[in-house]
Amino acid sequence: MNPFISIMLLSTLVLSTMIVTISSHWLFAWIGLEMNMMAIIPIMMKKPTPRATEASTKYFLTQATASALLMLAIIINLMYSSQWTIMKLFNPTASILMTMALAIKLGLAPFHFWVPEVTQGIPLTTGLILLTWQKLAPISILYQISPSINLHLMITMSFLSILIGGWGGLNQTQLRKIMAYSSIAHMGWMTTILLYNPSLTMLNLLIYIIMTFTMFTLLAQNSTTTTLLLSQTWNTMPIMTTFTMLTLLSMGGLPPLTGFMPKWMIIQELTKNESLLLPTLMAITALLNLYFYMRLAYSTALTLFPSTNNMKMKWQFYPTKQMTLLPTAIVLSTMLLPLTPMFFILL
Amino acid sequence: MNLFTSSILLTLFMLTTPIMASSTNFYKSNKYQHYVKNMTLLAFIISLIPTTMFIHTNQETLISNWHWITIHTLKLSLSFKMDYFSLMFMPVALFITWSIMEFSIWYMHSDPNINQFFKYLLIFLITMLILTTANNLFQLFIGWEGVGIMSFLLIGWWFGRSDANTAALQAILYNRIGDIGFLLSMTWFLSNMNTWDLQQIFMLDQNSSNIPLMGLTLAAAGKSAQFGLHPWLPSAMEGPTPVSALLHSSTMVVAGIFLLIRFYPLMENNKPVQTMVLSLGALTTLFTAICALTQNDIKKIIAFSTSSQLGLMMVTIGLNQPHLAFLHICTHAFFKAMLFLCSGSIIHNLNNEQDIRKMGGLYKILPFTTTALITGCLALTGMPFLTGFYSKDLIIEAATSSYTNAWALLLTLIATSLTAIYSTRIISLTLLEQPRFPPLMSINETNPLLINPIKRLLIGSIFAGFILSNNMPPMTTPLMTMPLHLKLTALMMTILGFILAFEINTYSKNLKYPHPSNATNFSTLLGYFPTIMHRLPPHLVLTMSQKLATSMLDLTWTEAILPKTTAYIQLKASLLTSNQKGLIKLYFLSFLITMTLTLLSFNYLE
Numbered sequence: 001m002n003p004f005i006s007i008m009l010l011s012t013l014v015l016s017t018m019i020v021t022i023s024s025h026w027l028f029a030w031i032g033l034e035m036n037m038m039a040i041i042p043i044m045m046k047k048p049t050p051r052a053t054e055a056s057t058k059y060f061l062t063q064a065t066a067s068a069l070l071m072l073a074i075i076i077n078l079m080y081s082s083q084w085t086i087m088k089l090f091n092p093t094a095s096i097l098m099t100m101a102l103a104i105k106l107g108l109a110p111f112h113f114w115v116p117e118v119t120q121g122i123p124l125t126t127g128l129i130l131l132t133w134q135k136l137a138p139i140s141i142l143y144q145i146s147p148s149i150n151l152h153l154m155i156t157m158s159f160l161s162i163l164i165g166g167w168g169g170l171n172q173t174q175l176r177k178i179m180a181y182s183s184i185a186h187m188g189w190m191t192t193i194l195l196y197n198p199s200l201t202m203l204n205l206l207i208y209i210i211m212t213f214t215m216f217t218l219l220a221q222n223s224t225t226t227t228l229l230l231s232q233t234w235n236t237m238p239i240m241t242t243f244t245m246l247t248l249l250s251m252g253g254l255p256p257l258t259g260f261m262p263k264w265m266i267i268q269e270l271t272k273n274e275s276l277l278l279p280t281l282m283a284i285t286a287l288l289n290l291y292f293y294m295r296l297a298y299s300t301a302l303t304l305f306p307s308t309n310n311m312k313m314k315w316q317f318y319p320t321k322q323m324t325l326l327p328t329a330i331v332l333s334t335m336l337l338p339l340t341p342m343f344f345i346l347l
Numbered sequence: 348m349n350l351f352t353s354s355i356l357l358t359l360f361m362l363t364t365p366i367m368a369s370s371t372n373f374y375k376s377n378k379y380q381h382y383v384k385n386m387t388l389l390a391f392i393i394s395l396i397p398t399t400m401f402i403h404t405n406q407e408t409l410i411s412n413w414h415w416i417t418i419h420t421l422k423l424s425l426s427f428k429m430d431y432f433s434l435m436f437m438p439v440a441l442f443i444t445w446s447i448m449e450f451s452i453w454y455m456h457s458d459p460n461i462n463q464f465f466k467y468l469l470i471f472l473i474t475m476l477i478l479t480t481a482n483n484l485f486q487l488f489i490g491w492e493g494v495g496i497m498s499f500l501l502i503g504w505w506f507g508r509s510d511a512n513t514a515a516l517q518a519i520l521y522n523r524i525g526d527i528g529f530l531l532s533m534t535w536f537l538s539n540m541n542t543w544d545l546q547q548i549f550m551l552d553q554n555s556s557n558i559p560l561m562g563l564t565l566a567a568a569g570k571s572a573q574f575g576l577h578p579w580l581p582s583a584m585e586g587p588t589p590v591s592a593l594l595h596s597s598t599m600v601v602a603g604i605f606l607l608i609r610f611y612p613l614m615e616n617n618k619p620v621q622t623m624v625l626s627l628g629a630l631t632t633l634f635t636a637i638c639a640l641t642q643n644d645i646k647k648i649i650a651f652s653t654s655s656q657l658g659l660m661m662v663t664i665g666l667n668q669p670h671l672a673f674l675h676i677c678t679h680a681f682f683k684a685m686l687f688l689c690s691g692s693i694i695h696n697l698n699n700e701q702d703i704r705k706m707g708g709l710y711k712i713l714p715f716t717t718t719a720l721i722t723g724c725l726a727l728t729g730m731p732f733l734t735g736f737y738s739k740d741l742i743i744e745a746a747t748s749s750y751t752n753a754w755a756l757l758l759t760l761i762a763t764s765l766t767a768i769y770s771t772r773i774i775s776l777t778l779l780e781q782p783r784f785p786p787l788m789s790i791n792e793t794n795p796l797l798i799n800p801i802k803r804l805l806i807g808s809i810f811a812g813f814i815l816s817n818n819m820p821p822m823t824t825p826l827m828t829m830p831l832h833l834k835l836t837a838l839m840m841t842i843l844g845f846i847l848a849f850e851i852n853t854y855s856k857n858l859k860y861p862h863p864s865n866a867t868n869f870s871t872l873l874g875y876f877p878t879i880m881h882r883l884p885p886h887l888v889l890t891m892s893q894k895l896a897t898s899m900l901d902l903t904w905t906e907a908i909l910p911k912t913t914a915y916i917q918l919k920a921s922l923l924t925s926n927q928k929g930l931i932k933l934y935f936l937s938f939l940i941t942m943t944l945t946l947l948s949f950n951y952l953e
Binding site: 057058061062065069092093096097100104110111113114116117150152153163164167168169170171172181288 | 917918920921922923924925926927929931934935937938941942945946949950
């Protein structure tokens with residue numbers, strides 16, 4: 001689209017998230033969230049296909065509902081505490097409503113239904129923005145109200161997200177939907193530890209953003225959106241197959257790759273707080289995620305699908321897409337595990 | 348210092364020389380057979396020296412040679428026990444083997460592998476002697492297994508015939524079941540008495556426990572073809588006649604009885620085991636005698652006769668008379684081997700015809716064989732003052748005058764009369780009346796290789812009983828007085844049997860042959876025992892093992908319960924979660940319901 005429009009939309013997007021994170025007045029934070037939604041809808045409609053239209057509509061409806069609920073919670077909080085400062089909430093009803101509103105915004109279960117459909121309808125880079133940048137604002141609000149969130153509600157929603165993220169991804173071949181379910185599952189991991197040690201939520205978010213960014217950029221090089229296309233990258237860019245496999249395994253949480261770090265820290269923190277069954281079940285269901293990542297890694301790097309000989313000799317063009325920060329991102333998403341103490345201290 | 352130990356060791360060593368010569372060129376020549384026969388003859392003569400010394404001066408020896416291994420506190424060495432039993436058995440066994448070897452030079456004359464046959468017979472003889480002279484259970488087991496293996500090789504001599512292979516395998520299987528009992532006893536002795544030496548076992552056994560004796564009884568039942576483990580003996584007649592004569596009448600099948608005789612110090616204090624042995628022997632002797640009545644193969648009748656006599660030996664052991672049983676072993680060997688040699692002569696002369704319905708009228712044609720056959724049968728039935736009388740009559744006397752199981756006694760007496768009946772059947776169908784074989788047969792018995800062995804065994808069948816019972820030192824108090832009717836029991840039963848046989852033969856000779864009745868079928872098919880037991884138990888066991896091992900363990904417990912169920916659950920759950928219809932209204936409805944429920948439950952349950 002027109003570069004001026006594009007600059008304006010992107011800068012609004014960045015500005016709105018920054019408004020949400022630095023504000024201390026509830027109304028201002030709500031305005032930031034609204035600006036966020038408004039800015040991203042045109043970005044999602046870059047190519048005005050019916051699918052993109054449908055995706056944008058669904059996104060708009062869910063986010064608007066969530067914002068309305070958020071406003072309701074703010075007003076109830078105002079009624080009971082007579083102040084607009086962003087801190088812990090003073091009423092359990094307000095707390096529950098705000099938690100659920102932010103859950104709708106993030107895509108936690110049982111409010112997860114929009115995530116795969118929206119992600120599937122939009123182009124790859126927009127999907128990247130949707131799954132990474134859009135999570136910053138709600139998580140920052142959750143971080144600030146974390147002392148007043150109802151534990152049972154949070155744990156239920158997050159465990160349910162992990163389960164649904166695992167089971168839902170098993171049945172997919174479209175890569176964007178797989179990334180959507182992976183996002184649901186990672187959100188589940190993040191919100192589990194929110195009430196025990198919020199710094200770990202931040203750590204998990206950071207690592208998740210790095211890994212998802214790497215994954216999407218790798219996928220965007222060849223515009224691969226299905227498993228079948230992914231299985232043909234060995235022909236055009238063989239190096240990419242190795243990196244794809246490593247990044248996928250890192251997302252699955254395999255040591256010694258980076259993705260193991262947040263899971264390890266979270267399980268350690270949970271066991272310090274004497275909940276033993278929950279981390280066990282979470283670790284076991286993380287295997288479901290690993291299974292469909294492994295399936296992708298198989299078809300990409302480890303096996304060769306039967307194909308005709310013609311398909312084995314694709315015409316190699318010079319790559320025209322910008323590989324922004326891809327080497328850095330790959331290194332960050334696979335080799336950060338030895339630096340764990342640093343992150344622990346930083347956050 | 349005398350020749351005792353040297354003679355024994357020389358005897359045993361001399362027999363191994365032809366085995367060692369089998370790796371040379373001599374093995375391929377025609378003289379090898381005579382060499383083996385002469386070696387056996389020399390071994391017999393030398394073995395008479397220690398036996399005579401024993402008879403006259405009551406010397407017994409224990410030769411303990413070579414210390415093989417010590418495992419913790421168990422010392423295993425090569426030791427030979429030359430006592431009453433082994434010293435009397437050795438010359439008898441060697442004499443009979445010598446005669447059979449001479450006979451088989453004639454019988455197996457046209458066989459290309461005749462030298463191997465002699466080698467096998469010799470190895471069998473050596474293992475049998477190891478068995479009888481063993482002083483510890485380990486050496487006995489070596490001999491025990493050795494005779495089993497040689498029996499397998501010799502029964503399956505004509506291995507091109509599938510029946511012979513089946514019979515050899517059957518012999519091994521039934522013997523193996525008996526070996527379970529043997530191993531059980533060995534283990535029990537090892538763990539309770541810390542030894543396998545007979546002397547220590549006899550010294551330490553105060554309470555005469557049941558387990559080892561029952562194990563030994565099972566071993567004897569397997570090796571000596573008692574009821575339940577008996578079908579292999581008639582099937583073993585697939586082997587050549589010398590094999591039947593040596594193994595399955597005189598020597599190998601008595602190994603089981605010999606084992607029980609060896610352990611008589613344990614058995615004489617254990618009444619329950621004695622009763623068990625008595626009952627088993629009585630049942631065997633009657634059952635196999637019934638089966639012998641309607642068989643048509645001459646070798647099978649003699650095989651069942653052997654089985655019946657083995658049952659009688661078990662009965663004797665059950666009456667706590669081991670020395671009488673041993674005497675019966677020695678005397679029975681003579682006439683049974685001779686009966687087999689005579690049947691071998693008849694079979695070869697009639698061009699390999701074994702069915703007695705196709706023989707007849709050999710009385711005038713084969714006079715010497717006829718003489719030997721009739722004498723053997725009479726000795727078998729216990730005709731007074733022939734060989735069999737000295738052992739069999741004493742057994743019946745001991746049975747009738749001891750405080751024992753009347754049912755076992757009754758069965759034994761009935762079996763005695765049945766012995767007479769089937770002996771009469773053999774004689775009348777093979778020797779008497781008109782010939783039923785094809786007319787162009789070249790029948791002659793002029794070969795000295797055939798005549799001399801039978802002649803020797805004939806003299807043995809007549810006089811051996813007298814010689815043996817006069818020279819064997821008495822170990823038990825003989826029974827001196829008894830009522831007249833008890834004394835005459837055996838004789839009366841035998842005469843009754845003969846009369847019945849002749850009567851029935853006479854009045855049914857000219858009748859039309861009827862369809863066999865149910866009783867005849869029972870007897871001919873060996874009591875349906877092989878029919879049932881060779882099919883049904885294997886089928887049941889195999890089906891059960893398939894159900895348990897494959898279906899239950901493999902398929903269900905290790906495959907279906909965890910892995911397949913988990914996979915199934917994951918599949919269903921994933922289908923459930925990812926099959927979305929895409930209708931936004933439904934999503935919002937779910938959001939509304941969730942919110943309502945959450946607000947209600949978390950607010951008002953606090």
